[in-house]
Amino acid sequence: MHATYDSSPSDQLAVHKQVLEKTSISELFSQQADRFNEMSCSAAGITLDYSKNIASSQTLELLFDLARQRQLEDAIQKLVRGAPVNVTEARPALHTALRNPVHLDEDVAAAVGGTFAEMEKFVRAVHEGEWRGFSGERIRDVVNIGIGGSDLGPLMVTEALKPYKKPFVDCHFVSNVDAGDLSEVLKSLNPRTTLFIIASKTFTTLETLTNASTAREWLVSAAGSNESVVSKHFVAVSANVAKAVEFGVVEDNVFPLWDWVGGRYSLWSAIGLPIALAVGMDNFNALRAGAGEMDKHFTTAPLEQNMPVIMGLLGVWYVNFWDAHTHAVLPYDHYLRFFTKYLQQLDMESNGKRAVLAGGNVDGHTGPVIWGDVGTNGQHSFHQLLHQGTRLIPVDFIAVLKSHNPVGDHHSLLFSSCLSQSRALMTGKSLQQAQQGFQAMGYTADEALALAPHKEMPGNRPSNTLVMEQVTPESLGALIALYEHKVYVQSVIWGINAFDQWGVELGKVLCQDIHAVIERQETGEALDDSTMGLIERYWQEHNACK
Ligand code: G6Q
Numbered sequence: 001m002h003a004t005y006d007s008s009p010s011d012q013l014a015v016h017k018q019v020l021e022k023t024s025i026s027e028l029f030s031q032q033a034d035r036f037n038e039m040s041c042s043a044a045g046i047t048l049d050y051s052k053n054i055a056s057s058q059t060l061e062l063l064f065d066l067a068r069q070r071q072l073e074d075a076i077q078k079l080v081r082g083a084p085v086n087v088t089e090a091r092p093a094l095h096t097a098l099r100n101p102v103h104l105d106e107d108v109a110a111a112v113g114g115t116f117a118e119m120e121k122f123v124r125a126v127h128e129g130e131w132r133g134f135s136g137e138r139i140r141d142v143v144n145i146g147i148g149g150s151d152l153g154p155l156m157v158t159e160a161l162k163p164y165k166k167p168f169v170d171c172h173f174v175s176n177v178d179a180g181d182l183s184e185v186l187k188s189l190n191p192r193t194t195l196f197i198i199a200s201k202t203f204t205t206l207e208t209l210t211n212a213s214t215a216r217e218w219l220v221s222a223a224g225s226n227e228s229v230v231s232k233h234f235v236a237v238s239a240n241v242a243k244a245v246e247f248g249v250v251e252d253n254v255f256p257l258w259d260w261v262g263g264r265y266s267l268w269s270a271i272g273l274p275i276a277l278a279v280g281m282d283n284f285n286a287l288r289a290g291a292g293e294m295d296k297h298f299t300t301a302p303l304e305q306n307m308p309v310i311m312g313l314l315g316v317w318y319v320n321f322w323d324a325h326t327h328a329v330l331p332y333d334h335y336l337r338f339f340t341k342y343l344q345q346l347d348m349e350s351n352g353k354r355a356v357l358a359g360g361n362v363d364g365h366t367g368p369v370i371w372g373d374v375g376t377n378g379q380h381s382f383h384q385l386l387h388q389g390t391r392l393i394p395v396d397f398i399a400v401l402k403s404h405n406p407v408g409d410h411h412s413l414l415f416s417s418c419l420s421q422s423r424a425l426m427t428g429k430s431l432q433q434a435q436q437g438f439q440a441m442g443y444t445a446d447e448a449l450a451l452a453p454h455k456e457m458p459g460n461r462p463s464n465t466l467v468m469e470q471v472t473p474e475s476l477g478a479l480i481a482l483y484e485h486k487v488y489v490q491s492v493i494w495g496i497n498a499f500d501q502w503g504v505e506l507g508k509v510l511c512q513d514i515h516a517v518i519e520r521q522e523t524g525e526a527l528d529d530s531t532m533g534l535i536e537r538y539w540q541e542h543n544a545c546k
């Protein structure tokens with residue numbers, strides 16, 4: 001089933017899909033001599049090859065018609081000029097202003113500039129050993145305590161930029177309320193040389209506050225129950241300065257955030273402090289500059305050459321017209337191993353919505369499930385389903401030309417693996433080829449005939465390939481911004497708000513209610529039988545342990 005839109009491009013796309021169903025990507029290549037050149041584009045150091053898609057030039061024309069019908073060009077300008085595109089919360093989503101503050105009013109621009117200057121000062125103080133812990137020793141380890149948008153972006157970037165790491169401090173990330181997370185990190189750390197960043201836009205998030213309190217107890221007890229040491233070992237990034245101060249962070253050590261920066265879009269703000277501490281402010285600025293280059297491309301390139309637009313529209317094509325439920329993202333670079341996890345939040349928290357801004361619910365589907373892992377590891381597990389499973393799963397391959405570790409032929413093998421996977425997904429293996437293969441192995445014709453379907457691969461499975469020279473701060477910034485904008489493009493086509501997250505907010509409230517019952521502060525009368533049964537099982541265990 002495909003989504004229905006209110007005028008012709010979608011109807012035409014539905015008809016056009018029936019034509020394309022009768023052909024294959026390989027046939028499209030034989031019909032279009034220069035297909036790679038015609039279906040690839042470059043921006044901000046990234047090349048997108050989208051020629052291995054089930055799409056012809058007519059498909060793209062119809063998709064661009066759809067985009068124009070949805071007033072995408074106008075929506076792009078609204079985003080970067082600070083219009084209240086986060087309609088349900090009546091505010092802009094101005095993460096682009098943290099890379100290119102051209103559209104900010106003067107006060108806001110001054111606040112942004114001031115914050116970056118404060119970050120720079122702080123990073124220098126830690127790196128140069130001016131910032132000392134309670135014993136007078138310099139800081140050696142930094143623990144970022146945050147969750148969701150206050151964790152996934154900084155964690156992913158810090159890991160991705162490990163080749164740029166400065167020698168001064170090691171950064172660690174704690175997010176889960178499961179005490180295993182914090183305990184395992186603290187095990188190897190010295191309280192006298194550890195600094196904590198409490199990263200929480202709201203400063204009300206249960207997991208973060210629980211971890212921060214436990215970390216404070218760990219520190220204070222190591223300092224002989226001296227509470228005054230907290231100010232030397234805790235800084236915060238928050239829009240809620242009062243709460244951070246109440247916790248014990250000195251007001252000057254609270255880096256501000258603004259309501260126009262969404263959590264999952266916040267790594268460009270002071271939420272990126274662990275990034276700057278790990279790789280230096282120069283590299284953090286280069287990351288922002290790379291994103292700024294992609295922003296420039298997104299806001300100025302015509303739709304037909306606009307990389308985030310093309311990726312977004314092809315995604316819509318598969319979700320709404322080919323019934324694709326999921327989308328795999330497979331980076332062929334060890335340093336990008338947290339990229340898909342990061343993207344899961346960016347994409348699914350933004351476009352996992354059903355309510356349309358114009359009213360009512362979307363007819364059809366919105367954001368697909370985003371999944372994947374680093375190549376080549378996935379080849380030895382879930383690629384089986386990509387090649388021979390029953391579902392159509394579009395794939396984004398991300399490949400780099402140069403390794404940070406040029407050892408033997410590792411890199412050429414890695415790059416070859418990436419290309420061989422996208423090629424195999426496209427060409428597949430026919431029944432006849434499979435049968436011949438079995439016969440060549442010595443099987444009889446009948447045996448080969450019976451076995452062949454198990455080796456047959458239908459092929460015609462679409463993919464994009466993104467290529468960068470190397471994972472650098474600039475190219476990583478551009479890559480992240482590319483996906484941010486792709487997600488926005490899709491939200492515009494679907495008519496949904498990419499910038500709220502009421503589903504996530506619900507979880508925060510529900511946990512508090514059930515926790516009150518578990519702690520016997522509430523009766524739980526209103527709870528269902530299953531939930532009460534499980535709570536009673538928890539009580540039995542805890543009473544038995546007493
Ligand atoms: C992101 C979401 C969510 C948020 C976390 C942490 O867009 O809003 O992932 O980042 O729930 O929230 P705080 O930063 O307020 O602790």
